[in-house]
Amino acid sequence: MSETNPAATAPVTADAAPHRYTAAMAAEIEARWQDFWDAEGTYAAPNPKGDLAGDPELVARPKKFIMDMFPYPSGAGLHVGHPLGYIATDVFARFQRMTGHNVLHTLGFDAFGLPAEQYAVQTGTHPRASTEANMKNMVSQLRRLGLGHDKRRSFATIDPEYYKWTQWIFLQIFNSWYDDEAKRARPISELVAQFDSGERAVPGGGTWSALTEAERADLLGEYRLAYASDAPVNWCPGLGTVLANEEVTADGRSERGNFPVFKSKLRQWNMRITAYADRLLDDLDQLDWPEAIKLQQRNWIGRSEGARVDFPVDGERITVFTTRPDTLFGATYMVLAPEHPLVEKFTPAAWPEGTRDAWTGGHATPTEAVAAYRAQAASKSDVERQAEAKDKTGVFIGAYATNPVNGEQVPVFVADYVLMGYGTGAIMAVPAGDQRDFEFARAFELPIRCIVEPTDGRGTDPSTWESAFASYDAKIMNSSNDEVSLDGLGVVEAKERITEWLERTGAGAGTVNFRLRDWLFSRQRYWGEPFPIVYDEDGIAHPLPASMLPLELPEVEDYSPRTFDPDDADTKPETPLSRNEDWVHVTLDLGDGRGPRRYRRETNTMPNWAGSCWYELRYLDPHNSEQLVDPEIEQYWMGPREGLPHGGVDLYVGGAEHAVLHLLYARFWSKALFDLGHVSSAEPFHKLFNQGMIQAYVYRDSRGIAVPAAEVEERDGAYFHGGEKVSRLLGKMGKSLKNAVTPDEICAEYGADTLRLYEMAMGPLDVSRPWDTRAVVGQFRLLQRLWRNVVDEDTGRLSVADVAETDVDTDTLRALHKAIDGVRQDLEGMRFNTAIAKVTELNNHLTKVGGPVPRPVAERLVLLVAPLAPHVAEELWRKLGHTSSVVHEDFPVADPAYVVDETVTCVVQIKGKVKARLEVSPSVSEEDLEKAALADEKVVAALGGAGIRKVIVRAPKLVNIVPA
Numbered sequence: 018m019s020e021t022n023p024a025a026t027a028p029v030t031a032d033a034a035p036h037r038y039t040a041a042m043a044a045e046i047e048a049r050w051q052d053f054w055d056a057e058g059t060y061a062a063p064n065p066k067g068d069l070a071g072d073p074e075l076v077a078r079p080k081k082f083i084m085d086m087f088p089y090p091s092g093a094g095l096h097v098g099h100p101l102g103y104i105a106t107d108v109f110a111r112f113q114r115m116t117g118h119n120v121l122h123t124l125g126f127d128a129f130g131l132p133a134e135q136y137a138v139q140t141g142t143h144p145r146a147s148t149e150a151n152m153k154n155m156v157s158q159l160r161r162l163g164l165g166h167d168k169r170r171s172f173a174t175i176d177p178e179y180y181k182w183t184q185w186i187f188l189q190i191f192n193s194w195y196d197d198e199a200k201r202a203r204p205i206s207e208l209v210a211q212f213d214s215g216e217r218a219v220p221g222g223g224t225w226s227a228l229t230e231a232e233r234a235d236l237l238g239e240y241r242l243a244y245a246s247d248a249p250v251n252w253c254p255g256l257g258t259v260l261a262n263e264e265v266t267a268d269g270r271s272e273r274g275n276f277p278v279f280k281s282k283l284r285q286w287n288m289r290i291t292a293y294a295d296r297l298l299d300d301l302d303q304l305d306w307p308e309a310i311k312l313q314q315r316n317w318i319g320r321s322e323g324a325r326v327d328f329p330v331d332g333e334r335i336t337v338f339t340t341r342p343d344t345l346f347g348a349t350y351m352v353l354a355p356e357h358p359l360v361e362k363f364t365p366a367a368w369p370e371g372t373r374d375a376w377t378g379g380h381a382t383p384t385e386a387v388a389a390y391r392a393q394a395a396s397k398s399d400v401e402r403q404a405e406a407k408d409k410t411g412v413f414i415g416a417y418a419t420n421p422v423n424g425e426q427v428p429v430f431v432a433d434y435v436l437m438g439y440g441t442g443a444i445m446a447v448p449a450g451d452q453r454d455f456e457f458a459r460a461f462e463l464p465i466r467c468i469v470e471p472t473d474g475r476g477t478d479p480s481t482w483e484s485a486f487a488s489y490d491a492k493i494m495n496s497s498n499d500e501v502s503l504d505g506l507g508v509v510e511a512k513e514r515i516t517e518w519l520e521r522t523g524a525g526a527g528t529v530n531f532r533l534r535d536w537l538f539s540r541q542r543y544w545g546e547p548f549p550i551v552y553d554e555d556g557i558a559h560p561l562p563a564s565m566l567p568l569e570l571p572e573v574e575d576y577s578p579r580t581f582d583p584d585d586a587d588t589k590p591e592t593p594l595s596r597n598e599d600w601v602h603v604t605l606d607l608g609d610g611r612g613p614r615r616y617r618r619e620t621n622t623m624p625n626w627a628g629s630c631w632y633e634l635r636y637l638d639p640h641n642s643e644q645l646v647d648p649e650i651e652q653y654w655m656g657p658r659e660g661l662p663h664g665g666v667d668l669y670v671g672g673a674e675h676a677v678l679h680l681l682y683a684r685f686w687s688k689a690l691f692d693l694g695h696v697s698s699a700e701p702f703h704k705l706f707n708q709g710m711i712q713a714y715v716y717r718d719s720r721g722i723a724v725p726a727a728e729v730e731e732r733d734g735a736y737f738h739g740g741e742k743v744s745r746l747l748g749k750m751g752k753s754l755k756n757a758v759t760p761d762e763i764c765a766e767y768g769a770d771t772l773r774l775y776e777m778a779m780g781p782l783d784v785s786r787p788w789d790t791r792a793v794v795g796q797f798r799l800l801q802r803l804w805r806n807v808v809d810e811d812t813g814r815l816s817v818a819d820v821a822e823t824d825v826d827t828d829t830l831r832a833l834h835k836a837i838d839g840v841r842q843d844l845e846g847m848r849f850n851t852a853i854a855k856v857t858e859l860n861n862h863l864t865k866v867g868g869p870v871p872r873p874v875a876e877r878l879v880l881l882v883a884p885l886a887p888h889v890a891e892e893l894w895r896k897l898g899h900t901s902s903v904v905h906e907d908f909p910v911a912d913p914a915y916v917v918d919e920t921v922t923c924v925v926q927i928k929g930k931v932k933a934r935l936e937v938s939p940s941v942s943e944e945d946l947e948k949a950a951l952a953d954e955k956v957v958a959a960l961g962g963a964g965i966r967k968v969i970v971r972a973p974k975l976v977n978i979v980p981a
């Protein structure tokens with residue numbers, strides 16, 4: 018590499034010995050070994066076959082696939098917080114390489130995304146140009162850290178050769194359906210065969226052959242795992258795009274730009290992730306992930322057991338989902354979500370007799386009332402609608418439904434606290450048992466019936482209550498009809514009994530509901546993967562044949578989606594791709610026997626998450642142009658093992674903020690690919706680890722404006738900027754808070770090895786920690802001492818004593834083997850901070866002992882340091898006379914004889930007779946020794962339950978017990 022190395026220009030202290038470890042020396046060593054490693058392909062992990070096949074001896078080793086969550090190439094470059102995880106995985110990967118594993122470790126880029134697109138809109142720079150420039154910058158920043166990546170395996174999600182396969186996976190998912198009986202995805206052709214043969218009835222009667230092409234497409238769309246639908250989505254006119262629920266704030270605005278977001282019916286692509294809800298939930302149990310993340314996924318999937326109950330209305334019915342079917346006798350009204358498709362059907366032209374004024378919202382007709390209410394509800398987010406504290410609003414739709422348990426006519430309302438996206442979008446309201454229903458009933462003068470005996474002394478007259486009563490420990494009351502009685506039962510038994518009754522009478526059935534929704538998969542953006550879908554003149558979607566992939570992003574004049582008046586909910590998106598007529602309208606022969614025809618391309622693009630849903634697989638076989646990944650190679654790196662049904666990446670490190678979206682989507686794609694036979698593991702990531710954050714102090718002036726942290730001075734515990742006192746708080750690191758420290762600066766000042774050691778020494782990896790530039794020098798000094806223990810600072814020559822291990826003093830051997838034992842365990846357990854403490858201890862011991870360090874000790878010290886500070890270790894290893902890289906050396910193994918603490922034998926006597934001998938530490942305390950003696954089995958037996966009069970302790974050698 019010819020690029021200039023910033024550290025090379027760092028000043029050398031004038032009075033330094035000529036061969037002292039300095040920043041300049043670190044810079045020279047580091048650049049030299051980085052070039053060497055690149056040239057030698059030191060970090061190349063061989064595959065069992067294919068273009069990356071290699072050394073069979075390495076392939077025969079147990080494999081370790083160690084991965085980071087790959088970065089988005091931001092224009093701001095890296096600050097020292099970013100590489101924390103990358104350094105940690107690198108240390109771990111190096112340790113695994115030295116303990117007999119074939120290690121796959123590399124890093125790519127997640128390079129589609131909004132920032133590049135917005136930059137393109139502002140400046141006219143093509144997103145590819147700015148993204149590639151950013152990647153180039155990050156690659157050189159990362160290279161400077163000495164990360165041992167197999168660079169042959171790196172790629173960016175924007176590479177057409179990569180997104181070709183993202184598109185291909187989309188097609189696999191599009192061309193499959195979920196067989197609920199077999200509990201797996203199957204090719205859609207097998208569903209067609211079932212319809213065709215009559216094995217599966219065509220809904221609505223008739224035969225498959227009698228359906229028109231459009232009818233068939235619609236029917237299959239109900240089954241496909243990727244499907245287009247007109248469901249209400251979050252439409253943000255101000256941004257000109259639809260947004261995922263997670264991109265909308267609690268007050269119903271866009272997370273980016275803070276524009277209003279409306280529920281609008283737009284035709285969009287979705288992924289039927291809900292088909293996998295139970296497997297996504299069940300398989301969590303077998304993953305080695307932080308419990309907190311598993312919990313977040315469980316909550317996100319949100320499994321609820323309950324029942325579906327049908328309430329008849331004029332020969333039709335409203336089906337509700339309830340988790341409390343035992344409260345059915347207390348259901349005194351119903352609510353439909355404002356978007357519920359049955360609302361129109363049930364809303365009559367005029368208010369029925371007896372309609373209360375409070376129910377009409379002041380409107381002359383139900384139609385008017387409902388229309389007005391719907392418009393109002395459309396402007397709110399789901400979160401806002403669900404807020405407990407908010408006033409309950411709604412209107413009567415003018416219809417009544419029949420409660421199946423008691424035949425009562427209950428009024429039907431629309432109200433925004435019921436969401437279309439959950440359960441069936443309709444509820445039976447039980448004001449006595451549910452707080453939201455209670456508040457609504459009070460506001461709308463609806464009956465509240467006590468169906469659970471309150472256990473808090475409030476009595477059974479709901480008119481005196483101030484809130485609903487909810488408890489699983491109470492008994493049911495007022496709940497019987499001629500066929501079933503729940504009175505006196507606890508909630509659990511009552512649920513069972515009423516569910517039985519519902520199933521017997523056909524009024525309902527037990528069911529499981531999930532909170533998880535299908536994944537909205539289209540965006541009105543330019544900088545994303547184009548969909549491999551075209552539409553014919555009838556609007557029927559056709560997949561492109563694999564031979565037409567990749568479908569590359571066309572050049573466009575204008576990258577921005579059309580934006581609108583942010584408050585105009587009635588607008589419709591216009592995508593950047595749709596403006597490119599030549600690209601949109603094409604004549605193609607799809608190879609389906611229909612010959613060349615005119616088609617219109619899909620002009621939405623895939624969301625950002627698509628590219629990160631499967632990238633682990635492409636690292637395995639990155640240049641394969643025939644297959645997503647060769648099955649043998651996939652099996653080698655990802656295949657199930659160790660008695661588990663799945664395999665996956667051995668270690669995946671990244672931030673906890675990706676708990677749900679990325680990790681859930683990636684798990685879903687893995688399962689789909691597994692079902693369809695393309696991969697052998699149904700889980701992508703076996704072990705997950707979340708690193709903490711590197712925080713930084715933020716200094717603010719009296720106006721609250723952040724001032725550059727580097728210019729702040731500390732005096733007597735106070736902080737000053739340009740003479741003005743400023744406040745100090747711990748916060749995030751970043752450009753906007755003017756406290757970013759770049760790895761480049763630290764590398765220039767001390768070298769990459771020091772930066773690596775400092776980041777790893779700051780604390781346990783999963784804990785957040787404040788950055789302190791002034792503390793970095795501590796690790797630099799450690800490396801200086803290490804250097805000095807091996808190299809003569811004046812001559813630059815090796816200074817170790819060429820003696821045999823048998824000639825080394827016992828104290829030093831003990832210090833060495835304890836360090837080896839401890840560091841080994843710490844690195845295996847990813848406790849890098851304590852590993853560094855142990856290396857430091859050994860190094861200090863050698864400094865203290867003085868004199869030339871015995872070669873057997875020096876060599877192993879260098880090997881211990883190698884995963885943490887690889888450049889200096891490589892340099893010292895070569896100085897020690899070795900001709901091959903330290904990277905592939907065996908990690909030292911401790912001699913157990915020196916690891917156990919030195920002990921002395923303590924004699925335990927009872928009445929002067931020796932009853933037991935204990936091996937104890939020479940420094941054992943009298944209390945501990947007495948406790949140990951009295952707890953000893955033989956002593957307990959000899960005492961035979963007799964009391965003790967006196968214990969005489971002479972630590973560490975004697976305990977004499979005098980029984981009572």
Ligand code: ANZ
Nearest residue numbers: 321338339340341344434435436439440442447450451
């Ligand atoms: C009657 C009832 C009585 C309910 C009672 C609760 C307590 P989880 O546990 O989250 O699954 N519900 C159902 N669908 C809804 C929707 N689309 N929008 C808003 N609320 C909805 O919650 C299930 C409960 O939430 C259901 O059980 C239903 O109210 C309500 F004492 O039915 B319940």
